Amino acid sequence: MTDRSIKFEDLPEEYYALGGRGLTSTIVAKEVPPTCHPLGPSNKVVLAPGLVTGTKAPSSGRISVGGKSPLTGGIKEANAGTSFGQKVARLRIAAIVVEGKAEDNDKYLLKINKDGAELLNANKWLGKGLYEAYKDLYNEFGKNVGICGVGIAAELLSANSGLCFNDIDGLPSRYAGRGGLGAVMYSRGLKFIIVDDTDAPGVEIKNEELFNQGIRKLREALTTHDVTKPGGALNSYGTDVLINIINEAGGLPQKNFSAGQSDQAAMVSGEKKAEEIKKRGGAGQRPHACHPGCVIQCSEVWVDPNGENPVGVLEYESTWALGPNCGIYDLDIIGELNRQCNDLGLDTIECGDTIAVAMEGGVLDFGDGQKAIELLEEVRNKTPLGRIIANGTEYTARAYGVWRVPTVKGQGIPAYDPRAIKGIGVTYATTPMGADHTAGYCIATEIMGVGGTADPRDVKKSDLSRNLQLATAAVDASGYCLFIAFAILDIPSGLEGVVESINGVYGTDLKVEDVAKIGQQILDTELNFNKAAGFTKAHDRLPEFMVLEPLPPTNEVFNVSEEELDKVF
C-alpha cells in the first residue's frame, strides 16, 4: 500500500499445502516483527482461504485473516464462513497480503477478478454503515462478487474492529471479528476488497477420486451426527441452542460475569428465537447457510417484528454478549445491537463485554437496552466515548476504573464462565489468541458429551484443552467449519474423509495421525511469535476476580492450578 502497487507472486514451495490459519500464521510469523506497533508500517494483514475452500467439500467455506493484533499485541487468526473465501480460492489465490501504509489520506478498494487486480478510490464510502455500503457495492460491482470490508470502528483504528464478509444474502454479517485486524487493514489504507470469480479456473484437484471419496465420508458423518444433521440441534435452533444448556450448567455469565445463571435466559434462547423467526416470516426463514455448500446450515437470519430488515445470524455468543451479559433479555434489542455491531464493524463478543464493563463502570445501567444502542451511536459519531467503546473491554474498564475485567491477553472472555466450566477456562488462558472459545472448544466434551465426556468442574483439563487446540488449529487450516468437529470427533470415518479430501486436492499423503502434528506446527509458530512479542506464562492466566470471586449459583471460583495451566504447552 505504500506506493499502492499490486504484485501477483507464485506461492513459495514451502507454503504448499498450507492454508487458512496455517498459511496466515506462517506468513505473519515470517514477515511481521513481533515487537512492531500493530498500526505501524511493519504490520500486515493476510487473508487465506482454507485448504479445501472453494471446492464442493461440505461446510468448507472458511477464510482466515491473520496479523499482529492491536487488541492482544500477539499473533491473531480470526476466520469466517463466507462465499468471499470460496471465490478467492477459485481464482487460485492462496493468500492476499496487505502490507505497507498509504502515505496519502485516501482510502482504497482492492478489486480482484480473473484478469488481475486494481486499487480504486474508496473515499465515498467512508463514514457509511456497512449495510448501506454493501448494498452500494453490490450495485456497483454486480451480484457475483464477494465483499470484505472494514467499518467505522476501523476508521477509528480501534482495537475492536473486525473484517466483515458478505453472507449468503449479501449482508455484512460474517465476521473475522476478534482481535482488531480491521484497524490493521484500514491503517494500511485499505477499506474494501471485492472479489469476482466469474470464469475463475476453480480449485485444482490433484486426485478427484480420493477427494470425492473423502467428502462423501464427511457428508455422511455430518448428516448423521445429532449436533450437525438436518433437523439436529444446530440446524433447528442455530448456535443459540446453547443458551438454555449453558444456563442450566450455571455457566451463562450474567451482568459482567457476576452470576452464571438467570431465570430470564429462556427469553433469548435458541428455541425462543426459532419460534419468533417462524412467526415473523419474511427474510428470516430457516434453515440458512453462511456460504454455499454448507450442510449444517446453522445461520438462521434474525428479522424485525414485521419479518423485514434482516440482521443476519444471531449467534449464541453474540446473543449472550449483547444480552444476558448486559442484563438484557429482549431478542429485538439484542438483534438491534447486533445490527449495530455488523454495521459499524465491531466484534459482537468484545462489544458485549465492553458494554457490560461500561455498565459496571456506571456509564449506563445493567439492562438498559436503549442506552446500550445509544452507546454504539457514539462509535458511529466518532465521539471520545465512542472511541473508548470501540477499543474494547479492557480499554473501557480502564476509562472507568473497573477492575473486574473479563479478558485474557486483552481479549474479552466469551459466553462460557470458566468458573463453572473449567476446561474452556484452560483454553482461554493458554491459547495464543487471547480469550477465545473457538481455539479449543472444551464445551463440546464438558457439556455436550462430544469426543467423550468430562466433568465441567474437574480441574484436570490440560490434556483436553491441548488436544482440542491442536485439532482446532488443523481444522482452521483446512477451510472446513469448526462445527465439523462435533461429527468427526465421534465418527472416525468422518475424520478420515477430511484427511482424504485434503490429500485429494493436494496430492499429499497425510494420515489421520498427522492432524495433531499439523496443529502442533501451527501452534508452535504462533506461540513462538507471542514469546518474541513478550508473552510469558504470566499472561496465561484468567483475570484475578475469577480466582477470588465465587460465581453463583455454583459458587465456584476458577481453581485450576497454575501448574495445570502451564502443562498445556
Next chain:
Amino acid sequence: MTDRSIKFEDLPEEYYALGGRGLTSTIVAKEVPPTCHPLGPSNKVVLAPGLVTGTKAPSSGRISVGGKSPLTGGIKEANAGTSFGQKVARLRIAAIVVEGKAEDNDKYLLKINKDGAELLNANKWLGKGLYEAYKDLYNEFGKNVGICGVGIAAELLSANSGLCFNDIDGLPSRYAGRGGLGAVMYSRGLKFIIVDDTDAPGVEIKNEELFNQGIRKLREALTTHDVTKPGGALNSYGTDVLINIINEAGGLPQKNFSAGQSDQAAMVSGEKKAEEIKKRGGAGQRPHACHPGCVIQCSEVWVDPNGENPVGVLEYESTWALGPNCGIYDLDIIGELNRQCNDLGLDTIECGDTIAVAMEGGVLDFGDGQKAIELLEEVRNKTPLGRIIANGTEYTARAYGVWRVPTVKGQGIPAYDPRAIKGIGVTYATTPMGADHTAGYCIATEIMGVGGTADPRDVKKSDLSRNLQLATAAVDASGYCLFIAFAILDIPSGLEGVVESINGVYGTDLKVEDVAKIGQQILDTELNFNKAAGFTKAHDRLPEFMVLEPLPPTNEVFNVSEEELDKVF
C-alpha cells in the same frame, strides 16, 4: 482499608536499614501478587521516607511511594522531595502501607500524629482541585502538617494520577507522579494523608559523631560542585537550565518527538524563566528549596505576570513536556498547564506526552496552548475525553490511532530524545520503571561531563546505564535527593560522607563499595517482580518509530543493538 482499621506494627528486623525505594520495593515484592489487577483488592501503596530523611542531613527530604503500577503493569517507585517525608520520619514511622479496599462509597483521610492515627471522612473534598483543597486542609489541620493527596485524576482511577505532596509554601506541587499510584491509593478509598510531627521524637541517630562527620563531607561537596553549589547551575536557573543545553545537543524533543531542536527553545529556557521570575517578583523570588534543609535549592517558583498565584516549581521535564513537545513556547501557558496538572493530580511528563499524542491524533493543533488548557478541563469535568487524557500517552494514542507512541512499558518518554543521546535511551529501555530518566541519568555523563564523559552518540552504553541505575537505586533508598549524585560522582569525599551519614543513623558498617550492591539488591527485587508480572526482554525496547525514523537535525535513529540493551541486566 477494607474495614478501615489502622495498625502500628514494629518494623520487622529484615527491613532494618532499608528505606525509601529499598523499603517500598521490598514490601511490594513481598506482599503484592505480581499478576494482580492494579486497582483490585490485592494491590497496596507503600510510602517510605529515605534512610536519612528527617535528619539534618542536607538535601535529604525524599519520600518514596511504591505499588504495582496501573500505567506499566510492573512494580513502581516514584519519589518526591517534601517536608511530608521528613515529618513521617520524625514520628519514627518507617513506612505507611495502605491496603485493602473500602467497600462503602466514602473516601477517607488518614491523620497521623505523635498520639496515633485515625481515618476521617474526606468526601467534602471530592471533585475539588488540590490548590483549594490544600488551603482548606492547612486551615483545618494547622500549619505544621505535611499533606499527601490525590486529585481528580485519581478520582477517575486513571493511570496518570500521582501522589501529591506539599512544597515548602504548602502548595500541591511536589509529586511522586509517575506510574499512576494515585489511582491505587484512591481505589483503596484513601484521598489524603495528613501528618503532624508536633512533639515528634525525631529520627534516632546511633552515632552522632559519625553522622555529623558524614554530612559535613557531603555539604562540602554539594557547595563546591559547579552543578549544585550556591549560584551554580541548578541554584541559579533550576532544572530548566537544561533547555538550552539539550536543545543544543539536538535532543530536546519537539512536537511529539518529531525533531530534536527548535530555535524557539530559548523562549522557555531556565535563563529566560529566571529573568521573568526576577522581573515579576512576589512569591516567585529565588532560590527556593523543595523541603527544609536543602542546600541545592533548585525549586524556583513560577508566578503569574503580576508576581501572584504561585504555581510551584516548573521543572525542566515539565516545561519541556507541556512546552516544546507540544509545540508551545510560552512560559505563561506552560505555567498554566503545569498548574492544571498539579491541581488535578496529573504527572506533568506523562501529561505533556499525552497532549502531544492527542495533537498528532488531530484532537488539537500543535502549538495551540489555549486548547491544551481546555483539554485538561475535560479531566476536571470527568468527560470521556478527560478520561482518555487522564490515562496517559499510550492510552490516548490508541483512542486516536496514533502509532508514533513515545512510551516504554506504557510510560511516557521524558525530555531527552534517545536517538540523539543514546545512553539515556538504554536507561529508558531497561529500567524496571518504564521510560524514566531519573532511573539512570546518563545525561549527567553524556552531556554534563559529570562522573566522566561519554559521546552521546556512542552506542555502547550498557555499562554506563547499569552503573548509574545501581547508584540511583541506592540514592533513592537513602532519602537524599538524586541531585547529590552530581557532586558525589565527581568528589569522592562526598560519597564517603553519604555512607558515613547512613552508618551514623543506623549503626551499620557500610562501605563505599557496598553502594552498588545495595542498588543491585533493589533492582533484583524489582526485576524479579516484573518478570513474574510477565515482563521479558521484548519489553526492554524503545518504540518502533524511534528505530525507524531519523531525528532532525542529527538525523540519528536509535541504533543501540538489542544485544547491548540486554547486557544491562
